Amino acid sequence: MKNAKPCSVIPPKDQLASYKAAITENPNNASNNELSILAVGDYQKLWKPGRELKIRFLEDVSSSFVRAFSQAITHWIKHANLKFVIVPKGDADIRITTDSEHNKSLIGTDALTFDQNEATMYLETTPSDEYFESTVLHEMGHALGYLHEHLHQDATIPWNREKVYEHYFENYGWDKQRVDENVLTPYSGAIVDTEYDKNSIMHYEVDKELTDGVWEVGKNTVLSELDIKMAKRTYPEDPDDVPWKNV
Numbered sequence: 729m730k731n732a733k734p735c736s737v738i739p740p741k742d743q744l745a746s747y748k749a750a751i752t753e754n755p756n757n758a759s760n761n762e763l764s765i766l767a768v769g770d771y772q773k774l775w776k777p778g779r780e781l782k783i784r785f786l787e788d789v790s791s792s793f794v795r796a797f798s799q800a801i802t803h804w805i806k807h808a809n810l811k812f813v814i815v816p817k818g819d820a821d822i823r824i825t826t827d828s829e830h831n832k833s834l835i836g837t838d839a840l841t842f843d844q845n846e847a848t849m850y851l852e853t854t855p856s857d858e859y860f861e862s863t864v865l866h867e868m869g870h871a872l873g874y875l876h877e878h879l880h881q882d883a884t885i886p887w888n889r890e891k892v893y894e895h896y897f898e899n900y901g902w903d904k905q906r907v908d909e910n911v912l913t914p915y916s917g918a919i920v921d922t923e924y925d926k927n928s929i930m931h932y933e934v935d936k937e938l939t940d941g942v943w944e945v946g947k948n949t950v951l952s953e954l955d956i957k958m959a960k961r962t963y964p965e966d967p968d969d970v971p972w973k974n975v
Contacts, residue, residue: 733852734900734932735866736910737876738834740841747771749840757837773836774873775821777963780811784820786847787827796855800864807956808872808963822871824849831863836873862949865929874958877928878945881914886940895938927952 740746750757750773757772775781785794794814801812822839825847832850839848849871853863878885892911896902902910911932925931926945929952936944951959 733831734896734910735863735870735876736830736832736906737870738832738838738848738850740834740838742841745841746773746838750774750837753837753840772873773838774962775810775837777809778811780813781822782818782820783812783814783822783824784817785814786823786825786845789826793826793855796860797864800861801868803865803951804868804872804959807951807959809965810872810963819844822849823847824851826851826854828852831867833867833870835870835875839871859947859949862929862947865951869930869955872959873962874930875915876910877925877931878911878934879913879915880924881916882924883914885934886943887912888938888940892938923954925952925954928955930955 750771754772754774754776757774798814804810805812823842823844823846828847828850829852830850831852834842834848842848849867851864851867853860857863877883889912893904893907896907896911927948929948929950931945931948933947934943934945936942
């Protein structure tokens with residue numbers, strides 16, 4: 729069984745602050761119609777289309793690391809109407825620490841609710857790792873406001889729950905609550921605008937030893953067709969062309 733470290737989503741410290749940040753950044757995040765993209769509660773956490781996102785590393789990183797990171801995120805930039813600028817100091821929308829044993833991120837505009845000296849994304853991976861690019865793509869997907877695809881309500885993965893609990897505890901020290909939140913419990917109403925996508929960069933790798941012995945998903949390493957569609961729909965070239973906004 730492959731033993732790649734799983735990603736866990738960082739929850740907001742304050743739900744009300746999360747909501748206020750989301751709708752202040754992008755009023756369309758208050759949408760609660762049937763095209764809601766990230767219907768966790770009644771709001772999304774998407775940045776305003778067309779805006780510039782500043783990214784800062786909290787520790788010194790090599791130029792080769794920055795180049796590899798920049799190359800990875802270009803795959804999102806090609807399809808999302810956002811600008812990314814890596815800044816050496818000062819305020820930044822996304823703050824990344826590489827002094828970590830985990831790969832995880834806040835969701836979208838939740839980053840605005842954390843202090844400037846606090847990380848909003850954690851990267852344990854390095855450019856020498858086989859899956860560096862796909863890990864960065866996955867975490868940046870969270871930073872853009874996207875959730876884990878294996879928790880899509882239409883996924884219906886035939887999990888062997890006891891084996892899942894055992895696997896995540898023995899390999900990563902996760903308790904049942906953390907496994908439930910990150911692996912087993914579907915989001916309520918999430919991503920109803922697209923069908924479930926086994927090929928999404930936002931999907932966990934699922935070994936058949938953790939399901940019914942047949943069902944599995946390999947390691948997704950590139951953006952899928954539906955990932956690209958989602959990026960274009962949530963961050964359109966015309967900021968007024970948002971199909972999920974509340975009208």
